[in-house]
Amino acid sequence: MDEARHFQTFVYERLARLASAVAHPRRLELVDLLCQGPMTVEQLAQKSGMPFASASQHLQHLRMARLVEGERQGSYVCYRLVDDAVTCDLLAALQRAAARYDAEVRAAAQGFLQHYRDVESVDLATLRERMRQEPLLLIDVRPAEEYAAGHWPGAWSLPLEDLANRLAELPRDRAIAAYCRGPYCVLAVHAVNFLRQQGFRAFRLIEGVGEWRSRGEMIAVGDEIRQT
């Protein structure tokens, strides 16, 4: 009976340890980036803008918690999530909770989007609804290597940085839906804002690849379509 108590406190301790692993802004950002696909320490440090040694140490921390694993490839070390679906799910649950509980997050998001009044945001269900009514073009505005690591089936890769140079490829007779890493990623917002300034019909999909993974949606990798 007493042993039951020990078991419970042990489980709570381990759960807390796991939660602590992601209870840090930098590590959250790293995990969020890794939800997009495997990356080297260099890429992670650069994309998150944090010092090099810092990134490495936080990755060690995450590795201790078995959330990520690193594999040496040549002179680089490539990190990946041990389990995409479970981790993306955890992150998504955290984001849902924050959106529900944290008024400041909602306020910040609203404040941010107010600078881009013309940017319409829709969720996955609404997007599917619209796709039934008219043909859409879906573009993935994340960096090319993240697209390569997994993307929406049928979406084009059109990284935000290349967008201005590749406008000629885009159709003007169809509406364009842009997505990126998730609800708090700014890539798609910028893309849609720019496209609308250029006279395109465009809107933003709120969810990103992480959310789809957590929901078990289909993901395309190269030629094949998988379910994670």
Next chain:
Amino acid sequence: MDEARHFQTFVYERLARLASAVAHPRRLELVDLLCQGPMTVEQLAQKSGMPFASASQHLQHLRMARLVEGERQGSYVCYRLVDDAVTCDLLAALQRAAARYDAEVRAAAQGFLQHYRDVESVDLATLRERMRQEPLLLIDVRPAEEYAAGHWPGAWSLPLEDLANRLAELPRDRAIAAYCRGPYCVLAVHAVNFLRQQGFRAFRLIEGVGEWRSRGEMIAVGDEIRQT
């Protein structure tokens, strides 16, 4: 552009703050208990076996994070989750992640269950399958007040502590399924073990009320059946 970076780091900070709120064994236990229903500080301190002032302070912490709210009722303060579904979902995601990543948790769970070899554990899907094949009796072995705050529609309330005195009420021609607070709660394990020793056909349902809430299952409260 720079402002976008600020927005992102701000969001990560807030997410980390929220995660920190549950990244503590005691607070996790409190939240887990509150997933069963509203409780006073006294009840929470007693059930978790932690000092009184400690419980109060941790509850303050959770209240800062807007996860819980307290309401004065007479000389007692009753705490409840601000949003059952979202919080239970977060907790469930954390438990799934731990079950996936933490070998020690799995080992501990297995080690614990080995003392109760005869206790069969089934998940929700399997239970529904069996219910189609034969009539079952579903019993809720949590304390009566947790049953009152929300339970499986059609289940009987039969707290573990009363079980030995109320064996006469149970049928011997039907199998009995017992559930409690969740996968890491020990009440149902003890109940099933005891019932089998007494010659009943009994097994344990792994999921608890928290998991159902997170999945949007129906919950009965008094006479009405709700969806959370």
Next chain:
DNA sequence: CAACGAATCAATTGGGCAATTGAATGATTG
């Protein structure tokens, strides 16, 4: 109004975690 009980506050202590820096490892390239 006094006494009691529930809950919170205040203040101290100790321990652990994060940022930073510089050095060390380990693989690749010329």
Next chain:
DNA sequence: CAATCATTCAATTGCCCAATTGATTCGTTG
């Protein structure tokens, strides 16, 4: 084999958080 680059390790500092204790607030009851 030396040089270079990516990554990790080690060690320092400072800071925040948790546990504990005792005092305080607030409502209820006699």
